Amino acid sequence: MKGFKIFFIVVAVLLLAAMVIAKQEYRSIPSTLTEESKACLECHETEIPAMVKEWRYSRHYGANVGCYECHAADPKDVDAFEHNGFNIATIVSPKDCSKCHQTEYQEFQDSHHADAGNILGSLDNVLGEVVEGPMAAVNGCKQCHGSIVEVNDDGTLTPETWPNTGIGRINPDGSKGACSACHSRHSFEAALARQPENCGKCHLGPDHPQKEIYEESKHGIAYYANIDRMNLNSSSWVVGVDYSAAPTCATCHMSATRDLPLTHDVGSRISWTLRPPVSQKIDAAAKAKGKVVKSWEDRRDDMKNVCSACHTSNYVDNFYVQFDGAIDLYNNKFGKPATAIYKKVRGSGLITNDTNFDDELEWTYFYLWHHEGRRARMGAAMFAPDYTQWHGFYEIAERFYMEFIPQVNEILEHAKAEGINPTAVAEVEALIKKTFEMDEHKWFTGDVSAEDKAARKKAREEFKKRYAK
Ligand code: HEC
Ligand code: HEC
Ligand code: HEC
Ligand code: HEC
Ligand code: HEC
Ligand code: HEC
Ligand code: HEC
Ligand code: HEC
Numbered sequence: 001m002k003g004f005k006i007f008f009i010v011v012a013v014l015l016l017a018a019m020v021i022a023k024q025e026y027r028s029i030p031s032t033l034t035e036e037s038k039a040c041l042e043c044h045e046t047e048i049p050a051m052v053k054e055w056r057y058s059r060h061y062g063a064n065v066g067c068y069e070c071h072a073a074d075p076k077d078v079d080a081f082e083h084n085g086f087n088i089a090t091i092v093s094p095k096d097c098s099k100c101h102q103t104e105y106q107e108f109q110d111s112h113h114a115d116a117g118n119i120l121g122s123l124d125n126v127l128g129e130v131v132e133g134p135m136a137a138v139n140g141c142k143q144c145h146g147s148i149v150e151v152n153d154d155g156t157l158t159p160e161t162w163p164n165t166g167i168g169r170i171n172p173d174g175s176k177g178a179c180s181a182c183h184s185r186h187s188f189e190a191a192l193a194r195q196p197e198n199c200g201k202c203h204l205g206p207d208h209p210q211k212e213i214y215e216e217s218k219h220g221i222a223y224y225a226n227i228d229r230m231n232l233n234s235s236s237w238v239v240g241v242d243y244s245a246a247p248t249c250a251t252c253h254m255s256a257t258r259d260l261p262l263t264h265d266v267g268s269r270i271s272w273t274l275r276p277p278v279s280q281k282i283d284a285a286a287k288a289k290g291k292v293v294k295s296w297e298d299r300r301d302d303m304k305n306v307c308s309a310c311h312t313s314n315y316v317d318n319f320y321v322q323f324d325g326a327i328d329l330y331n332n333k334f335g336k337p338a339t340a341i342y343k344k345v346r347g348s349g350l351i352t353n354d355t356n357f358d359d360e361l362e363w364t365y366f367y368l369w370h371h372e373g374r375r376a377r378m379g380a381a382m383f384a385p386d387y388t389q390w391h392g393f394y395e396i397a398e399r400f401y402m403e404f405i406p407q408v409n410e411i412l413e414h415a416k417a418e419g420i421n422p423t424a425v426a427e428v429e430a431l432i433k434k435t436f437e438m439d440e441h442k443w444f445t446g447d448v449s450a451e452d453k454a455a456r457k458k459a460r461e462e463f464k465k466r467y468a469k
Pocket of ligand 5: 094097098101104105108178179180181182183190193194235236237250254255256262264266
């Protein structure tokens with residue numbers, strides 16, 4: 001009987017303690033939090049509990065930035081709706097964040113990332129919307145590039161356009177992008193954004209395998225072996241000061257060095273754009289339009305400044321010679337000739353030129369620059385020999401000699417037999433001839449000097465001898 005009483009008292013005490021702790025947890029809402037945000041928590045603490053827990057874990061929690069500070073909307077906003085006595089919006093756009101983070105906002109809006117929603121009408125877009133189908137674009141392209149968010153009459157967002165955190169999303173308030181593309185809600189941790197996986201949602205796959213390239217590079221190897229020494233949770237994150245084991249994507253493209261501040265313009269340290277069929281210096285397009293932008297030389301200097309926390313200037317300068325060499329090789333040997341020939345064939349109507357992707361040559365050329373050509377160039381940019389070689393130049397070479405040129409020749413044969421556009425045929429033939437007169441291509445036609453042939457034969461025999469041992 002006595003035992004039962006004690007048991008009862010213990011249970012009662014425990015219950016009381018639990019109630020006090022529970023109450024305290026509730027009370028741990030800072031009294032400085034706005035009344036509006038406190039009201040949100042009344043329901044959302046139980047309604048969507050994980051969301052509130054993540055917010056509690058964030059730096060915003062400690063800084064009194066509550067639900068209402070971010071979700072409040074002007075009743076005139078297109079996506080504003082009345083919600084339990086408050087005017088709110090579901091999307092917290094970059095413009096909303098800019099109330100407190102003006103610098104990050106401005107840098108982001110000026111970056112190429114912010115423009116990633118402008119892909120409508122591009123060649124890839126025809127592929128996504130038409131050749132594949134609109135829902136492929138909704139679930140595919142736009143989840144990386146960003147949708148144009150549309151709002152229903154009641155302020156809710158249409159299922160064709162949201163959920164979406166594409167990097168160049170066009171928001172109902174006209175601002176571009178989604179900060180939550182890199183800063184997952186509601187913890188908004190810098191630590192998460194600093195990891196390569198964060199960029200890897202979008203920067204991977206056959207046409208821009210930066211994530212895979214990083215993983216196979218010495219930098220990726222050093223990162224994964226030493227994550228615990230990366231100091232990812234530190235509020236200050238200066239390379240060479242707060243960490244030293246390895247660089248991540250953010251280190252090289254965004255984060256602070258001893259001399260440079262953090263930037264939210266990911267293009268501000270790269271000197272080339274390796275995306276188009278023929279690579280260009282990154283400021284070339286702007287210069288051609290007469291616009292003044294940060295020069296490619298200044299951008300390259302900034303990237304070198306990142307490297308200088310861990311490498312000597314000789315090491316880094318030599319790397320850039322190797323890298324530029326690979327880009328020139330791609331451009332001059334394959335990119336430029338293939339593009340000139342392709343444009344002439346298509347432009348003069350030797351294949352249909354009002355519809356993309358209905359001719360085999362269009363697919364072949366697309367693989368050449370958009371997949372293999374980018375892989376070779378990006379592999380060289382970020383230290384991944386397998387992407388540069390076997391997934392890159394090897395496949396470019398095979399595509400060029402074994403598919404592209406033979407397909408063009410077939411088109412010319414057909415045109416000749418049918419008597420189609422003889423002028424264009426002659427022009428394409430001249431371009432092919434010019435291409436194969438280049439020293440780099442002479443091996444293919446066999447038009448090589450006796451000297452070169454003999455040197456190659458000798459090298460081959462020596463190689464065989466070495467391996468025969
Ligand atoms: C009276 C309870 C209550 C209050 C107070 C409240 N909410 Fe909600 N809220 C809800 C419920 C319930 C949902 C719907 C949850 C669901 O669909 O699973 C919701 C949904 C939402 C949504 C998503 C809307 C959508 O459909 O896209 C947002 C954003 C939101 N609340 C923010 C807030 C903010 C900010 C506050 C404070 C200004 C707040 N809520 C106050 C109960 C409440
Ligand atoms: C720092 C700003 C910020 C704060 C603080 C904040 N949110 Fe959000 N919230 C966002 C962003 C950004 C999104 C993502 C919207 C989008 O772009 O799709 C979001 C999305 C949401 C959604 C819809 C997403 C879903 O998965 O259903 C709800 C509901 C929501 N927030 C409720 C809350 C509540 C409740 C609080 C307070 C505990 C809160 N938010 C605090 C920025 C914030
Ligand atoms: C009302 C002002 C306010 C708004 C709105 C706001 N923030 Fe913040 N944010 C802050 C403050 C203050 C801090 C610094 C907190 C600290 O240092 O403890 C902060 C810190 C951060 C950090 C650093 C976190 C870390 O781990 O170091 C990120 C990232 C961030 N905010 C992103 C956002 C994003 C994205 C939005 C919009 C969706 C947003 N903020 C909206 C005030 C705001
Ligand atoms: C997994 C995410 C992802 C998907 C899905 C995706 N893209 Fe991209 N796209 C990217 C990234 C990342 C880049 C930039 C690569 C770089 O700079 O190396 C890019 C580059 C581009 C470019 C080149 C832009 C320029 O400035 O030259 C176009 C155009 C494009 N994508 C259109 C599309 C279309 C259309 C689709 C759907 C058919 C699509 N993308 C699917 C992530 C994606
Ligand atoms: C491409 C990914 C990416 C996007 C998009 C992005 N950020 Fe960041 N952000 C980062 C990374 C990475 C860091 C951490 C960098 C560091 O500390 O070295 C960061 C850090 C921050 C910080 C902390 C700054 C400091 O000085 O500690 C704030 C605030 C912030 N971001 C706000 C924003 C806002 C607002 C947006 C939208 C306009 C945004 N970010 C969009 C990647 C991104
Ligand atoms: C949600 C998808 C997404 C995420 C996440 C993302 N990016 Fe991008 N990024 C893109 C797209 C799409 C483009 C191409 C934009 C275009 O050309 O229109 C791009 C372009 C770039 C460029 C080329 C910029 C230029 O000026 O030419 C760099 C560098 C880059 N991203 C680095 C990063 C880094 C580093 C991270 C992570 C910290 C990151 N990105 C996260 C989608 C993303
Ligand atoms: C050690 C530094 C370093 C790291 C780590 C790194 N990059 Fe790069 N990245 C570079 C350099 C150098 C270039 C080429 C710069 C130039 O053009 O001058 C580049 C180029 C790029 C480009 C431009 C491609 C184009 O279309 O022109 C993108 C996008 C990119 N990196 C994304 C990433 C992503 C995503 C990660 C992580 C998975 C990453 N980088 C990791 C140094 C780095
Ligand atoms: C945080 C330090 C750090 C930064 C920043 C950094 N690296 Fe490295 N880098 C390393 C480490 C560690 C290795 C591996 C060293 C080894 O293998 O002994 C490495 C290796 C390399 C290699 C050799 C690759 C190989 O396969 O042998 C090259 C080239 C290189 N880095 C270039 C660069 C360039 C260029 C930059 C700037 C764009 C840069 N690194 C930025 C730490 C860094």
